[in-house]
Amino acid sequence: MAEVVLNNVWKTYGKVEAIRGLSLSCKDKEFLSFLGPSGCGKTSTLRMIAGLEEISSGDIYIEGIRVNDVDPSKRNIAMVFETYALYPHKTVFENIAYPLRIRREPTSKVKEKVMHAAQLLQIEELLDRRPGELSGGQRQRVGIGRALVREPKVFLMDEPISHLDAKLREYMRAEIKHLQKDLQETFIYVTHDQLEAITMADRVAVLNLGVLQQLDTPAKLFNQPANEFVAGFIGSPPINFLQCELIPEGEKWKLKHPAFELLLTDKIKATLKEKLPAFTGSYPVKLGFRPQFSTVGHQKQGPADIKCKVFILEPLGTEMIVHLLIGKDRVKVLASMDFEASIGDNVFNNLDMDRIHIFDGETGKTLF
Numbered sequence: 001m002a003e004v005v006l007n008n009v010w011k012t013y014g015k016v017e018a019i020r021g022l023s024l025s026c027k028d029k030e031f032l033s034f035l036g037p038s039g040c041g042k043t044s045t046l047r048m049i050a051g052l053e054e055i056s057s058g059d060i061y062i063e064g065i066r067v068n069d070v071d072p073s074k075r076n077i078a079m080v081f082e083t084y085a086l087y088p089h090k091t092v093f094e095n096i097a098y099p100l101r102i103r104r105e106p107t108s109k110v111k112e113k114v115m116h117a118a119q120l121l122q123i124e125e126l127l128d129r130r131p132g133e134l135s136g137g138q139r140q141r142v143g144i145g146r147a148l149v150r151e152p153k154v155f156l157m158d159e160p161i162s163h164l165d166a167k168l169r170e171y172m173r174a175e176i177k178h179l180q181k182d183l184q185e186t187f188i189y190v191t192h193d194q195l196e197a198i199t200m201a202d203r204v205a206v207l208n209l210g211v212l213q214q215l216d217t218p219a220k221l222f223n224q225p226a227n228e229f230v231a232g233f234i235g236s237p238p239i240n241f242l243q244c245e246l247i248p249e250g251e252k253w254k255l256k257h258p259a260f261e262l263l264l265t266d267k268i269k270a271t272l273k274e275k276l277p278a279f280t281g282s283y284p285v286k287l288g289f290r291p292q293f294s295t296v297g298h299q300k301q302g303p304a305d306i307k308c309k310v311f312i313l314e315p316l317g318t319e320m321i322v323h324l325l326i327g328k329d330r331v332k333v334l335a336s337m338d339f340e341a342s343i344g345d346n347v348f349n350n351l352d353m354d355r356i357h358i359f360d361g362e363t364g365k366t367l368f
């Protein structure tokens, strides 16, 4: 069972705390992604799992065995980096075969394994070429091929396609995901690109400043974010945030923004009451709503309407991003291509109250 478990793992470089108390497990045959902004500790974590970086404190287990002091070569893992680190003078065949040559495997076995990897990656016709004669995507496949022939139980990938152009990235996303399903092995995949993480991974671990924010399926991260950071990092166009005050007026609870007041539903009120038991006066919160879950129209549509002005329209072909001004705040909502409006028009943004989010203004934690 190629399970990877991290138990209260810390990584410090001098005074820098790159990873702070990270505990998580990646299941056997799972495609797990580490997602977070640059500098949040993704590479450090992957390198500790690989054994290329010392663990400052805590424990890492691979296949049930504590590997803190196990040599990288004995961990049954293979790592694919963003830079391919291919040998320029060796052929593609020899680049892929390299780990097997080091192990002194018999020539017939080497040939068999390289051919099998090349077949899986569809690079059989490139085996005689040298890295200089390959495109970026092809080179990255050679890098993956070199990982494949080692027949590891766990594949570790650090931003393997980040530097490719957008079109090739989209193509390679599907290729790598397909490969993982084909191989039925455990993949841990690091990226700063939320789209890559949510389209490829079974589950995503969102990191910020060395701290795990949430580990969940892409759908859960999108619909039930644990906090403001996760909500803001997942989704495109990104979620809208509006600074508000939560105000109880007898039985009616409201969100007050400089430009509007929003009456909360009984369901939201009940949840907030549970989360904020000591709350009496007003309380700072952030209202979050996704561009996908509100509608814009020229007429009032219901109690959850917010008055706004059109800032600009961005037609995408299949749908339109409508930028709106709510007081001094800018938000984006999605509309159909037949929505017509001019800059400065007064319109209404109708929120889907079941799908709004309310975050604690101080801690960023999800209240609703």
Ligand SMILES: Nc1ncnc2c1ncn2[C@@H]1O[C@H](COP(=O)(O)OP(=O)(O)O)[C@@H](O)[C@H]1O
Residues within 6 Å of the ligand: 013, 016, 017, 018, 036, 037, 038, 039, 040, 041, 042, 043, 044, 045
């Ligand atoms: N060898 C190192 N020496 C000192 N600081 C480092 C070293 N490697 C990484 N760091 C720091 O640790 C933090 C996490 O880095 P890293 O794991 O590379 O993040 P990510 O891969 O998410 O961009 C950053 O603040 C980075 O500057």
Ligand SMILES: [Mg+2]
Residues within 6 Å of the ligand: 042, 043, 044
């Ligand atoms: Mg990195």
